[in-house]
Amino acid sequence: MVRLWLWLWLCLQLPGFCANLRLSQTPDRILAQTNNSTDILCQTKKEHTGVYWYRWNQGRQQFEFLLFSNSLGKSTYGVNVSQEKFSVRGTSSQSYSLHIGRLHASDAGMYYCSISQSSELILGSGTRLGVVDVLPTPSTSTPAPLTRRPSRCKPKSKAAGSRGACSPLVWVPLAAGALILLLSVVPTARRFYRLRRRLWRRIHRQ
Known part of the structure; x- marks a missing residue:
């Protein structure tokens, strides 16, 4: 177990240390509103026994084991992890989606999916989840003013000056x-x- 946590720490400190083309994770970032839900997709290209899901807690500076979902669809949850909040949906034999319901500020963090093959830990690229009470409104761009043709000289008032x-x-x-x-x-x-x-x-x- 100590070796596993050490490996996870190295994966976090050294980007690309555990990342592999055999495992992809999308999207990179999610900004969701409180009490809503979101999904993180993990796709594998090799046979495996199941997918692990971890969360890096920035405040505690540690990895939190969320759950493990095997190829048969059965899940094993970590300590104090709510089965109502976290669930895994297998869209295919090589695609898994982590569903997170009723989001709160404490759910924010970096989420990783992982598989183990031949004593090798393969970690996804990670998904940063942010939870806010109100989503920011998209900024509206100001249209550029129309280019006008130069007008002919017109007499100006005395107040406007003679320059x-x-x-x-x-x-x-x-x-x-x-x-x-x-x-x-x-x-x-x-x-x-x-x-x-x-x-x-x-x-x-x-």
Whole structure:
């Protein structure tokens, strides 16, 4: 018995120490409401004599043996374990479901299914069960605002100020810059035109 508890402790402290592809456990997490019920599924891929169910008690820092269910459907319960609260339902020869009824806060913990083969203990990945009085409501996402096309400039009131995109403080410097650029281009164009005429005259004189 001491060896079994030592093995369970190693399985808890070292994730993957006892986990095996021959045994799967779902779901990973359950959040249930008080006085409701829930189920944990355990599936095996090899022949076995039965399935053990354990619970890791975080407060007491120890494993609690819940029950053992053999392949014939008969169950053996641990000390002070209620048969009305815990029961195993065999959905098939390789699939077992632990049913937990009338949930209370004391039922919270990490649940493991386990099988024993050739003096080897194979442990499931575990299911963390949380029990609350009120389930949290799903958060509603705020829809993204619709993208609007840029509107034309509209006159603003005096109270709004004169710093908008249509303000003279914005477009007057831009217009002045464009005018200066245009004036600087005109002399260059004239010089280019004169140089072109000179070259044309020289060619014809020759």
